[in-house]
Amino acid sequence: MSGPGRNPARPHPEGHPVGGSIMASRVTVRTVLEYKEQGRPVVMVTAYDYPFARLADAAGVDMILVGDSLGNVVLGYPATVFVTLDEMVHHTRAARRGVERALLVADMPFLTFHLSVDDALRAAGRLVQEGGAEAVKLEGAGRVLEVVHRLTGAGIPVVGHLGLLPQRVHALGGYRVQGRDEAEARQLLDDAVALEQAGAFALVLEMVPRELAAAISRRLRIPTIGIGAGPDCDGQVLVLHDLLGLTQGRVPRFARRYAELGQIALEALQRYAADVRARAFPTDEHSYHMAAGEAGSRAGDAAGAPAGPGGSRSPAPAGPAGEAPWGGRPAGDASSGDAPADAPYGDR
Ligand SMILES: Nc1nc(=O)c2c([nH]1)NC[C@@H]1CN(c3ccc(C(=O)N[C@@H](CCC(=O)O)C(=O)O)cc3)CN21
Ligand SMILES: CC(C)C(=O)C(=O)O
Ligand SMILES: [Mg+2]
Known part of the structure; x- marks a missing residue:
């Protein structure tokens, strides 16, 4: 079995021109x-x-x-x-x-x-x-x-x-x-x-x-x-x-x-749980939209949330909410593949 070795994607900075660090x-x-x-x-x-x-x-x-x-x-x-x-x-x-x-x-x-x-x-x-x-x-x-x-x-x-x-x-x-x-x-x-x-x-x-x-x-x-x-x-x-x-x-x-990272993590998780229960997360900013012109595009706009970074790619001939062919689930889905996959040895 071969060992993982030093991260090949990130050569260590030995021999940096400034030298001596x-x-x-x-x-x-x-x-x-x-x-x-x-x-x-x-x-x-x-x-x-x-x-x-x-x-x-x-x-x-x-x-x-x-x-x-x-x-x-x-x-x-x-x-x-x-x-x-x-x-x-x-x-x-x-x-x-x-x-x-x-x-x-x-x-x-x-x-x-x-x-x-x-x-x-x-x-x-x-x-x-x-x-x-x-x-x-x-x-x-x-x-x-x-x-x-x-x-x-x-x-x-x-x-x-x-x-x-x-x-x-x-x-x-x-x-x-x-x-x-x-x-x-x-x-x-x-x-x-x-x-x-x-x-x-x-x-x-x-x-x-x-x-x-x-x-x-x-x-x-x-x-x-x-x-x-x-x-x-x-x-x-x-x-x-x-x-x-x-x-x-x-x-x-x-x-x-x-x-006190434990305390910080606990408070962050408590805020997340409270936001989900209050339907304060996610917002349109964390959502994806249908391609422009498709039935059901901008379905997530029904609540009048401002378009986030993802929204700018699908400007708005918005169909009424609930018209999506699969039965009106909010636009976007976790398997949409937009997130870059983590490289096996890190991304820097
Ligand atoms: N979280 C953690 N920190 C450690 O330093 C540590 C571990 N786990 N697990 C593996 C060993 C076990 N070590 C330990 C575990 C407990 C005490 C402890 O209870 N010390 C008491 C004094 C106890 C006595 O004198 O009777 C203390 O208050 O320091 C010390 C070292 C050090 N190592
Ligand atoms: C406390 C250090 C020396 C250690 O052996 C460990 O973390 O297991
Ligand atoms: Mg040990």
Whole structure:
């Protein structure tokens, strides 16, 4: 199966005559490592579909994560352990089509990297080949280290993930801060070093004390990307739906809401429903008319609505309403084919 690749209809703007624009060139594994050397923060956010991946990319986010938080915020599951590899591939493919500049990373879902190293390679291979991911992210260390080593050896860049590991929620007994005591903190630091040595090029730190995250960040050559891990990490990641105010139910305390899109969407839908019930939508502006001179043309004018953009094409020897041969349905119909079909890889 061939992967979707970069959007062929929209060549990325690398090599723009103005040159040198940071936003213009594609983010790679090397870029992310250079950011750490330059002391420049890495910006990461999740996205799970074409429109939001496209918005995140347009905003200049460096890394886009198709996280298995997909399960919670998009699919309505109670935890990430229900997310399947097929679902991750499907959503990674969708996000892929919206991304030009950012580095696209996909989460390896629950149990796809624990059965055997071969199984893990096959699963990651699907995210890369079918989904178009440029890197994969795996939770944990320990026995996962060998998988990280084999994946990087096979040319699949790996992002590590330590601290709160949501795929272990049943074992952890909830979503809580990790590494608060000395022994746990030491273990996390050792795991971080081991992941770097195994070949990971970045490391997500989730819900760990900021002091520990700072120490790990100082210790590693690869960038740490924090979520609930304080401001001293080399980068930050948030779940898109938390950031935009689209999450149903409780949002973790570590997330900042930059918009209330859920509220905006709710109000828009309520206005739409009210308009339909009041027959205030659609109007003639949203309607189509018969060809000029045909029986029943301008049937929609019966109520005296002003002609919209579509109306100008069929000026008005209006027959009385209700004369249409099919029994007086208002002019226009959804299958009229006027709307441009969406190109498979977007229209710009
Ligand atoms: N919407 C969403 N945002 C996330 O950041 C996120 C997900 N979903 N799903 C996958 C994992 C799970 N994560 C979670 C889930 C819950 C808490 C949470 O309830 N935190 C509480 C503190 C709980 C405690 O300390 O006992 C908080 O108020 O931050 C934190 C991270 C992070 N990830
Ligand atoms: C919270 C981030 C790091 C993640 O793993 C996800 O979104 O699934
Ligand atoms: Mg995840």
